[in-house]
Amino acid sequence: MPRVIVLKLGGSVITEKDREETVDEERLASLAETLAGHEDFVVVHGAGSFGHRYAAKHGVSRTEGTHDAAAVREIHASMERLNGHVLGALGAEDVPAVPVDPFSLAYRSRDGTLGLPLDGIETTLAEGFVPVTYGDVITQREKGATIISGDELVVALAEGLDADGVGLCSTVPGVLDDTGAVIPRIGSYDEVEAYLGGSESTDVTGGMAAKVRALLNLDVPASVFGPDALEAFLADGSAGTRID
């Protein structure tokens, strides 16, 4: 099997974050058009204006679980609606997109370790389909169900699929320094600690500091870039900030 690219489409990129369950149709269509004709990639999308508010409503997070099945169904259904929009946009450009539902596939053990069986996704990729997965709620031993972020899935997929590269398509054009300029390359966290905060800083919202730390831990080169740079990323991986 050719090696794959794991591409994250940020929730804020594909939705209007301040309007409840509203897709940014134009942006999504444009990204789908750019992806048309490309092969061997997995899409992970965030929640944006979907999912989050139901998770917040029911007090469910990465660490706080719920045993309320109605809450699980509500959070998951919201993410499935967004996933349906993403599949529709990709399908309209003949990208062979198919859904991969984290709630059905993934789970956590007592200590929070993620279980993500990959034989099915590998089969899906080998048959020429493009798996499209997303941040979701998943079951966890002794906690009921907790949240898995799109970023956590990106890392697990990049490692598990021995990916060739990772792209994070974000609302910003890259990791920014204190003048707002894109940092072209990051090799260690020390280089950006001044801009992103120290290793002790909390970053529970999945902000840039956590993304950079997680991507630095990967064996795979990763790029953080804005929507306009997706084409450049797909062409030769040179877009936004390269984390390697």
Added chain:
Amino acid sequence: MPRVIVLKLGGSVITEKDREETVDEERLASLAETLAGHEDFVVVHGAGSFGHRYAAKHGVSRTEGTHDAAAVREIHASMERLNGHVLGALGAEDVPAVPVDPFSLAYRSRDGTLGLPLDGIETTLAEGFVPVTYGDVITQREKGATIISGDELVVALAEGLDADGVGLCSTVPGVLDDTGAVIPRIGSYDEVEAYLGGSESTDVTGGMAAKVRALLNLDVPASVFGPDALEAFLADGSAGTRID
């Protein structure tokens, strides 16, 4: 973990089979009411008037695959709609039902062998949820995607979860003899060959002969019964035809 029951709700039981994508709301609500308060079971439902016609339209079956992602999305989305109705009916009775999407979880190897990772479903059950899964399309090496029937899932789940029992809630009150009477107990296929056909007879539609053969191969006792007998089955397993 307490041992579980695998309960199949036949597609013809919960839908109006001759009306496109029409749920038998009354029947489904009545079954959900009967299930209220019970624990430790997995629900598998068939397709009925959902799913099948899309599979037929695209020429996809248990053995004939497709590489058309749009076909996969169409078949799967139809089954997700039906699953949504089943989850809604169960949720209305406070059954802690959550979806398990076979397309995301299951796959087949080249020779058609089913891969069905069960750690996630075991976690879901251990946390008190009721997984609700269904016949669907799944990816298969070298064939793209093929169909998995609800009956195939029932067998795989019963074996994999070391289930305590299997119930097939069908439109008929059990396996019938040539006078239309329910056969109370079947211990070997020889006993019913006269009514169901010889071992050479084809049964591609997943009819009763295939069900009985598959259930006889299980180590777990199984019952085939009509919707009115669900309560009796849940009470002591004595309903319709017992296959053991």
